[in-house]
Amino acid sequence: MRVVAAMSGGVDSAVAAARAAEAGHDVTGVHLALSRNPQSYRTGARGCCTIEDANDARRAADVIGIPFYIWDLSDRFHADVVEDFMAEYAAGRTPNPCLRCNEKIKFAAVLDRALALGFDAVATGHYAQLRAGADGVVEMHRAADHGKDQSYVLGVLDQQQLTHSLFPLGGSTKAEVRAEAAARGLLVADKPDSHDICFVADGDNAGWLREKLGDRAPNHGGTIVDEAGEVVGTHEGSYAFTIGQRRGLRLGRPAPDGKPRFVLDIEPVSGTVTVGPRERLAVRRLTGVRPRWCGTAPTDLSGTVQLRAHGAELPARVRVGDAVEIELLEPAYGVAPGQAAVLYDGTRVVGSATIAATA
Known part of the structure; x- marks a missing residue:
């Protein structure tokens, strides 16, 4: 070839x-x-x-x-x-x-x-494996070295792309x-491995976004509130936060119980960031949009889902209709809209969807 x-x-x-x-x-x-x-x-x-x-x-x-x-x-x-x-x-x-x-x-x-x-x-x-399925479909599987496996970031590839790929x-x-x-x-x-995001020169995502977005974003400043709506801090841009974030919140008032607080919600129009205890981050249901299937689209699947690169596999039940509905059999924490949910059947990558909502 x-x-x-x-x-x-x-x-x-x-x-x-x-x-x-x-x-x-x-x-x-x-x-x-x-x-x-x-x-x-x-x-x-x-x-x-x-x-x-x-x-x-x-x-x-x-x-x-x-x-x-x-x-x-x-x-x-x-x-x-x-x-x-x-x-x-x-x-x-x-x-x-x-x-x-x-x-x-x-x-x-x-x-x-x-x-x-x-x-x-x-x-x-990339560390991933391609195998010919019984039906002639090219299947993508996890790498032999699971510690280096990169199938998660390849979960957006369709059958035509896999047919013309070598790993x-x-x-x-x-x-x-x-x-x-x-x-x-x-x-x-x-040579050391690359880290972080290649186009963020110093690895400071929040600083890079602040410099690039500035007043272009409708949420260039706002408040940080607790679950009761009480203001506990301010910020220069909600784009500097992500669901599940703990560090860098710079809150002016500690939680009543003294425990750490995490970002629970981001409202981009008003710029309001809501914080609360870790247990409020638990989610068991995900709704995915814009699915990308590595082969034939499934209708139902009992397998596992991975929600971030090098993250843990979570057992899940999946139903595919107008959207991809994912029921987690154990809770996940810090899941944010915009992340990819990559679906697996054993070591085989079935496909992926972009998370639009959690519950």
Whole structure:
């Protein structure tokens, strides 16, 4: 097959490209330029989307012996991922930009361009496994190393995208990948993993949102109230908060029982943030919208649901109709509208939906 290897400049994507080439595929390395100004995104070895990362990817491609190109997708990334991130927070929701990037950029814009150029598949360094089902459907399963499993952020991929995807690292551990990179002479063998959100340069999400949104948001200032409606603090923007948040509330008055308080609700129009005890965060029912199915859409499912990257699996019953109704068999805490609920049947990813409401 002719394969585009998406090379971020990190160790995982470099080894994935090397394995694809070693398997006999005709591989071309591609680094995605996602920032209009790479120096405005994270610098140093913690992240991606920097000039340093592009150079690391090019050097890895040279060692592997494959052609290498840089594709500028910065405008598409800004519109589909960065602007979406800002709009979701301004609306009082908590998005996951990594899922949106996979859905809109890596397995849509990149895959569309690759197929148009005559390639057959896109290979990435994600930790997940693809298997052929009995009915010929391509199934996505959790990685062999559950500690590195990234199937959650891939739960937005549909069957057409999975059919044209390769995840060469799905059966390996991170330690094995680093050892292999060193044995292949790849200089990124010891490069630290990326963390946080690639386009937030210092990792301060609230500060970044405050700078970018400012007075653009209708909720650039407001009050923090307790469940009785009594004002216990003020804030500069409700977009700096998420459901379940405990730190950074800067409350002027402690709770009567002295226990910590958590964000229970965000009202984006008035800018009111409601806080209360942790037990009030418990939810047992979720309503999901905009479902994305990895194969045929189910009608009913008894399986598990994961609500955040590297979060715990929770047993659940799911009904699919006009919306995706999820009944949790044990409570979850700190679940926010805008998060993705990814559904599993054993290790197989069934699909995902965006959480619109909780109860």
